[in-house]
Amino acid sequence: MTTALSYAMTTRLGVKIPLVKTSIQGELRDTALETMVTQHYRNDEQETIEAVYTFPLPVGATLLSLEVNLNGETLAGTVVARAEAEAAYEDAITDGDSALMLQQIDEALYTLNIGNLQPGDSAVISIRYIELLRWQQNSLRIMYPTTIGERYGQPAQLGMQPHQVPGADLWVEHRAEFSLEVIGQLASSATTCPSHSLVTRSENERLLLTSPTDGVAMDRDIVVCVERKQSAAASAGYFDPDLEGKWVGWLTVNPQVSHAVKHRNITIVVDCSGSMGGISNEQARVAVREIVENLTPDDTFNIVKFGSDATALFPEAMPGSDKNKTKALHLIADMDADMGGTEIGAALELAYTCAKGMREPGDILLITDGQSYDVESVIHNAELSGCRHFTIGVGTAVAEDMVEGLARVTGGSHEYVSPNENMAEAIVRHVKRGYAARLSNSQITWPIKPEQSIPNIITHAFSGDTLNLFARFASKPEGDATVQQNSVNRPGARTYNCRHTQTRLRTARCRNCGSPGCAQPGRFKRQRMTLKSSTSAFAISCRQTGRATCLSQSATTRTKQLTGPPCGRFRR
Numbered sequence: 001m002t003t004a005l006s007y008a009m010t011t012r013l014g015v016k017i018p019l020v021k022t023s024i025q026g027e028l029r030d031t032a033l034e035t036m037v038t039q040h041y042r043n044d045e046q047e048t049i050e051a052v053y054t055f056p057l058p059v060g061a062t063l064l065s066l067e068v069n070l071n072g073e074t075l076a077g078t079v080v081a082r083a084e085a086e087a088a089y090e091d092a093i094t095d096g097d098s099a100l101m102l103q104q105i106d107e108a109l110y111t112l113n114i115g116n117l118q119p120g121d122s123a124v125i126s127i128r129y130i131e132l133l134r135w136q137q138n139s140l141r142i143m144y145p146t147t148i149g150e151r152y153g154q155p156a157q158l159g160m161q162p163h164q165v166p167g168a169d170l171w172v173e174h175r176a177e178f179s180l181e182v183i184g185q186l187a188s189s190a191t192t193c194p195s196h197s198l199v200t201r202s203e204n205e206r207l208l209l210t211s212p213t214d215g216v217a218m219d220r221d222i223v224v225c226v227e228r229k230q231s232a233a234a235s236a237g238y239f240d241p242d243l244e245g246k247w248v249g250w251l252t253v254n255p256q257v258s259h260a261v262k263h264r265n266i267t268i269v270v271d272c273s274g275s276m277g278g279i280s281n282e283q284a285r286v287a288v289r290e291i292v293e294n295l296t297p298d299d300t301f302n303i304v305k306f307g308s309d310a311t312a313l314f315p316e317a318m319p320g321s322d323k324n325k326t327k328a329l330h331l332i333a334d335m336d337a338d339m340g341g342t343e344i345g346a347a348l349e350l351a352y353t354c355a356k357g358m359r360e361p362g363d364i365l366l367i368t369d370g371q372s373y374d375v376e377s378v379i380h381n382a383e384l385s386g387c388r389h390f391t392i393g394v395g396t397a398v399a400e401d402m403v404e405g406l407a408r409v410t411g412g413s414h415e416y417v418s419p420n421e422n423m424a425e426a427i428v429r430h431v432k433r434g435y436a437a438r439l440s441n442s443q444i445t446w447p448i449k450p451e452q453s454i455p456n457i458i459t460h461a462f463s464g465d466t467l468n469l470f471a472r473f474a475s476k477p478e479g480d481a482t483v484q485q486n487s488v489n490r491p492g493a494r495t496y497n498c499r500h501t502q503t504r505l506r507t508a509r510c511r512n513c514g515s516p517g518c519a520q521p522g523r524f525k526r527q528r529m530t531l532k533s534s535t536s537a538f539a540i541s542c543r544q545t546g547r548a549t550c551l552s553q554s555a556t557t558r559t560k561q562l563t564g565p566p567c568g569r570f571r572r
Contacts, residue, residue, distance in 0.1 A: 060131055067128075098117075135466045180209040180210075189226050220418070248473070269364060272339040287423060291365065352364075370398055370400070370403045372402060390414070415427075444469050444484070447478060447479030
């Protein structure tokens, strides 16, 4: 599969600007991961240029700050409206001033424009973000995106301009200095890196993973896996005051779901597009074979292959008999990445059609690298389908927004598998999730009545997988919190308790609506920001009110950093 460097900077005409140095530094405390990515570029052209810098963040991550240092001088920002931002940016370029404008393309992709970069100028870009990780059984998977795979379709579907689309180059190699510090009880956990060779050492109850002297290759995402000890706590509750005197509670729960269905209606949708060539296709064949072999005669199933078009094994779902499974295994043996583009939407529509007439709403198990620009419409149609989506992202540069988005909006779950990881374990874990009963009217009871609870209703839960629950209180929320899970066919579900024990989290409420969670992953409204001398901007809009939230302001200095989280997310 061809991939593009995710942290590549080019001119508007596509000329590459030399990348001098890259460093990635991470700090993991419990399930909160904070990361700083710093890249140093230099304009070696003989003329003034406008540079374009496209970079990804993990899905669900919150951008805490973006600092741009031009020749030793740092620019700060204030909030302006989108139209005003674009006008100010263009005026700055016309006047010959340095100017920057950042656009959030989707929930995981950003583009930064830097105008009037003079010959010999250096630009150092520092990106700091935080994300809450989720346990899957005893495994915690950390992924640092360093590549963007070539996507199928029209970039305009994501609102991208031609100059914002990163190009692919297999002949350019960049390396990065990498370090990850694990603090707390996880410092004693077993840690592996299936994607790269790292140096591991323990110091003062801290675990440090670093790159070798020559760094790590940025031709594939960096993946680190942490295995929890059986004695380590899986569920915990934290509370902390926010910046305005209120209290915020964070409950991280690993439920044990006993409600299971006896049979499963599943349609396996397999990506056979060209981007799945090589190791991705091999992994997909292993995954589908494992799933089919574990079907029971009580299950009903179908297989849909897709690329530029889609075909189904059966016209409708069939029982998991030995005869039908044999037909499926023959299909799997001949499966190759030879079907052209990645028309995920058409393939899922075929799967929905084949699933009609099932005894109850079916499940979709999608195996793909997700490399398509048609993200929003695919996810919207999936939400309307009534089918849970269980997705497996395979390969070294998976498009997380597609893989995680489909699972999130349909009450399903997702897994990632890259080369050298234990695929069989991930598949078995994923198949078991599908037998968990759907939930109805499940909720959390906090120690005291919250002013706001996010979410109010728990739509899905799977054994061993983390649920992150939040609430805002007028006073300190000491005591027990109870999470109740009611399945569709068993209204009297079990409950379990997690006690708020330690102060671990600093939070900031949204300055528009007062919510500690209005900016949930994937729910940001697209907003542009512009940085121009001392009157630059950094903005993101509130999901409830639609108004922009200023992260920091400076009208007199050009050296103040952009600080603070976007609308309603966490700060340390």
